[in-house]
Amino acid sequence: MANKTTNAVLGFLTGATAGLVAGILIAPDKGSKTREKIRKSAEQAGDGIKEDLDERIDGLKSHFSKFVNDLNDRFGDLEAELENKTKEARRKAAEKVEKEASKVEKEASRVKEAKAGKEASKTK
8 A cells, every 4th residue: 555655656746747847848938947947846856755755764664663672572472481481391390300209218218118127037
């Protein structure tokens, strides 16, 4: 849609400039006066094109800035989510290690008791 607007504005400016130049060339003025009118109309057309380009550049800057901010927000959210999931995974892993260590300690204690009971029965 923006491209259509630009084309319309450029078409209008081109048409207006061409009409003005044709009118000036047809008018019965001296050469120096005609050249001055052509120069002024060219300046006006150039100013119109410059203004249009400036508006487009500002629009692109705004769009790009918004795009960059959106990316920063998304990646910031992803980073926080990843950090939370990593902490949760570490916590669960630590719980599992503690649970398994407790089982190993209980089994080691049971084996020691069984060994001590076996040795006690040998000495009797």
